[in-house]
Amino acid sequence: MKRMLSLVLTLTMLLTLAAIAPAAAEQATTYPDGTVSIYCTGQPQFLQMYFDGWLERNRDIAPNVKIEMVQVETQAAGRQKISMDYLAGAYDDMPDAIYSDAVGIVDLASAGLLVDETEYYQAQASLFVDGAANDATIQGKVWGLPDSVRPQLLFYNAAIFEQYGIDPATMSTMEGYLEAGRQLKEKSNSEVYLSYVDPTTYTWRYWGRRGLMPQANARIWDEEGNVVIGSDEGAKLALTFLDTLNTEGLLYKTTMMSPPLYEATDNGQIATFYIGAFWDEFLRANLTATAGQWRAMSAPVFSEVGTAGAPVSNFLCVVNNGTNEYAGLIEKMWYDFHTDNESRKAWVNEMVEIGGAYSNPITLEMLADPFWQETAAFYGDTSFRKAEGDGLNNPSKNMTVTISDAEADTIISAEIEKYVAGEQTMEEAIANMDTELKNRIGQTQIP
Amino acid sequence: MVKTLKKYKWPYLFICPYFILFLCFQLVPTVWTGVISFAEWDGLRQLKWVGLSNYAMMLKDYMFVDALRNTALYWVATAVGVLLCSMLIANMLHSKKLGAKRFFKTVTFLPYVCASVAMGLIFKMLFEENAGLINEIILSLGGQRIPWLTSSRWDRIPVIILHVWRLTPWYTLIVLSGLLNISPEYYEAATVDGANAFQQFFSITLPMLGNILFFCFVTVTVDSWKIFNESYVLAGPGSSNMSLFQLLYTSAFSTFKMGYASALGVVLILILLLISVVQFMVRRKQGEI
Numbered sequence: 011m012k013r014m015l016s017l018v019l020t021l022t023m024l025l026t027l028a029a030i031a032p033a034a035a036e037q038a039t040t041y042p043d044g045t046v047s048i049y050c051t052g053q054p055q056f057l058q059m060y061f062d063g064w065l066e067r068n069r070d071i072a073p074n075v076k077i078e079m080v081q082v083e084t085q086a087a088g089r090q091k092i093s094m095d096y097l098a099g100a101y102d103d104m105p106d107a108i109y110s111d112a113v114g115i116v117d118l119a120s121a122g123l124l125v126d127e128t129e130y131y132q133a134q135a136s137l138f139v140d141g142a143a144n145d146a147t148i149q150g151k152v153w154g155l156p157d158s159v160r161p162q163l164l165f166y167n168a169a170i171f172e173q174y175g176i177d178p179a180t181m182s183t184m185e186g187y188l189e190a191g192r193q194l195k196e197k198s199n200s201e202v203y204l205s206y207v208d209p210t211t212y213t214w215r216y217w218g219r220r221g222l223m224p225q226a227n228a229r230i231w232d233e234e235g236n237v238v239i240g241s242d243e244g245a246k247l248a249l250t251f252l253d254t255l256n257t258e259g260l261l262y263k264t265t266m267m268s269p270p271l272y273e274a275t276d277n278g279q280i281a282t283f284y285i286g287a288f289w290d291e292f293l294r295a296n297l298t299a300t301a302g303q304w305r306a307m308s309a310p311v312f313s314e315v316g317t318a319g320a321p322v323s324n325f326l327c328v329v330n331n332g333t334n335e336y337a338g339l340i341e342k343m344w345y346d347f348h349t350d351n352e353s354r355k356a357w358v359n360e361m362v363e364i365g366g367a368y369s370n371p372i373t374l375e376m377l378a379d380p381f382w383q384e385t386a387a388f389y390g391d392t393s394f395r396k397a398e399g400d401g402l403n404n405p406s407k408n409m410t411v412t413i414s415d416a417e418a419d420t421i422i423s424a425e426i427e428k429y430v431a432g433e434q435t436m437e438e439a440i441a442n443m444d445t446e447l448k449n450r451i452g453q454t455q456i457p
Numbered sequence: 458m459v460k461t462l463k464k465y466k467w468p469y470l471f472i473c474p475y476f477i478l479f480l481c482f483q484l485v486p487t488v489w490t491g492v493i494s495f496a497e498w499d500g501l502r503q504l505k506w507v508g509l510s511n512y513a514m515m516l517k518d519y520m521f522v523d524a525l526r527n528t529a530l531y532w533v534a535t536a537v538g539v540l541l542c543s544m545l546i547a548n549m550l551h552s553k554k555l556g557a558k559r560f561f562k563t564v565t566f567l568p569y570v571c572a573s574v575a576m577g578l579i580f581k582m583l584f585e586e587n588a589g590l591i592n593e594i595i596l597s598l599g600g601q602r603i604p605w606l607t608s609s610r611w612d613r614i615p616v617i618i619l620h621v622w623r624l625t626p627w628y629t630l631i632v633l634s635g636l637l638n639i640s641p642e643y644y645e646a647a648t649v650d651g652a653n654a655f656q657q658f659f660s661i662t663l664p665m666l667g668n669i670l671f672f673c674f675v676t677v678t679v680d681s682w683k684i685f686n687e688s689y690v691l692a693g694p695g696s697s698n699m700s701l702f703q704l705l706y707t708s709a710f711s712t713f714k715m716g717y718a719s720a721l722g723v724v725l726i727l728i729l730l731l732i733s734v735v736q737f738m739v740r741r742k743q744g745e746i
Contacts, residue, residue: 090710093500114733117713121501209607209694263586270588417712424520424695431608431694451515 028200039338043074046336049088049108050327051290054079056366060357064343067353072339080105085114086416089200091330092123104331107340109429110154112145112411116457118327119153119453125328128152137349137373144324144332145441147407148457153345154325158369160287162221162309162319168390169303170202178307184251187310191260194281200259206271207261209430213252214264214423215333216285222248224320224406226312230418230447231410235454239422240444247312253429253436259382263430265275272296284309286322287398296411302390304361306397308404317406348373355381362386370398372453421446459580487726494719501713520696521721522584527688530613531620531700539677540670543628548662550629551636562633569626577619577690581606584615584691597611613692613715619687624680627674635669637664671740675733682729701725 032358034071042326050057058079067070070432088108095103110118119126129141138156148153157403158326164181171178174197178187187255191204207213214338222228231237239245249324254263262280264271274280276299283289293304328337328343347354371377385391412418422443429439494511500505515521546565549555559739568576581588584605592602605611643661652660664671685702692698699707701721709718 086711089713093713094710120497123501123715210692214535265585268585269582270585273588319519420707420712427694428609428697431604431697433609433694446519451512 014420022192029146041072041075042335045076045078047078047080047105049080049082049105050083051085053367054081054341056361056382058228061343062429064346085110089114090115101332106334106336107326107327107328109329111324113415115153116413118412119148123336124153125330126151127155131155139372140370144322150152154327157324157326159323159372160369161321163287163306163401164309165304165306167281167284167300167303168305170278181310184310184312194259203262203280203354205259205284207256207263207430208266211423212266213430217252220286220322224409227315231454234457235324237444237447237451240440249436249440290394293363300389304389305392306394308401318404320406320408323403325369351379370395412456414451417451418447460547476730480502490719490722493716496716498715499713500683500715514717520704524699525694526699527623527698528682533615535620535681536674539624539628542625543632546629547632547636550633552618565629566626568622573623573686574690577686580615580619581691597601605692609694609739611700614692617700620684626721631673635666675736678732
């Protein structure tokens, strides 16, 4: 009996040890002292606040690790820094990760500068909204972990529409949007503009590539990579619509994200913004006189196409900087950011208080939380978060991104800028961009 | 050769650090620029030899034509503006009638020590079409708003003004040092002979400053062909006020066409060499150097 009891006890101990061992081994994985460097556009200081808190909560695995969110002016600037460091062999100077869009991912992944996240992401994919990693997937491989998927929206000043007796619901279509602009112009004696137009590259970026072009199913390249922007019906629809808004004097000409734009908006001269959901943080941070008057709705649709704006996705990409010793830590940080609902909510509340930037979650469980439907005083006690979620219904397909798109953007934008300056008609601009793309790029590779 | 090296080993040793740096950071990169100007390369993938196609591309690229024309305009306008302004200000600072000279000298030099990008951003606000101070002044005088930065007709003017404003202090100092080296006896003798201030300026000051002004012209030329910050910050529509250096930067680091950017660099070097050679030949013909 005693022998039997001893045997059972020994077996129990061995089984317990076997069960504990992997967990103990996992706990023992600590990351070396140092700094995790991450490149990010926009206002990364707010994101850093979340990750600093996360590191404090996880000192057992990263006792002396710091995080540094490095602000880069544009994603191209981030790519440039990484490329230059790589070229110079300065692998220590390369960041550990970069927040990037599809254009950047195509470029960096094809040069072997990103870590393949296919295996890691596929294990988590069921937690996320459908197609979250689509724009980071090239020939079946996932090169970036989805961070945000933000829709194209229509922000409008409800007080202006009320003052002039125009129903904002008419702006659910592009035709209605144009008509609203005409009425605003007429009823306000040309004091109120429907929206803005920027004389620099922002017009192509926000009205074109991320706005009207995907909504109109426009193409720069065909399936073989030939330039078709000059003959494409979608491109014609998108750019002609912008032309109509501009030539009818419905757009206030000023530089984006600059004091004159905010001043004109706060003075009630600009009634709407047709732009990505990211614009929320700029409105909240820069408008005071019109706070409470703003509302957000899904982007108007072209009746010929019927989809409501292409979402802009952003991805956290782990950089292949030799031996990226923090790759695992970055994956853990990313995972918790998208699954730890309570920490995320606490951070968002902090952002609301300080006027910081944040975006809606992209995991199914978080999205089910009523927190993401809450109202905000800036939006007159309506819910911007709900509008952002609704904006993802009926999305347009993003334009195909190729390795030549960074250069194509420069060429197309130059023609749009000359058009905005009044130096050529839109027809001439379309013809010129077609010619220049053919001259300078010719044919591209479709990934 | 070895004998000479042995004989002058100490002088050679003393100038060695400069030449090592020159070799590593100027000569080798310049040669390498020339090499990759014959290739298609984005800095990351395999380099592909394409012969003269980067140079051929320049002939088809309207941005290159714009950039070349703009840079030539910046050069002429800046050279004239800077030399005139620095002559004027240096003469005023040199005048015996001016009080508080130290104060004025300090104030004059301030634009040069300000960061050019920061000043560019301030100029951008000043020349803003709807809310800029310059247009407000024009409006108060009964004029119309001018699209300084949004029209290719006007957008080079703010760039030129900013560049002249930034460079003038440095050249004022150089001209002032030249003025201080002119012996007062020339002016005394001219006064005795009955020459007025105007005649003294053209007959004494200007000829005596000849070499100084030539040096200023050569360096302003190099500075103007290298103009970047001003036109980058005060960018107009498309490439309408883009400089050659800016196009080079955009080609290399925005669209990652290193081969094309290198070809632009080679052209820039050749233009500067040509201008410098012509300038020196003219001065030599005049018997000044």
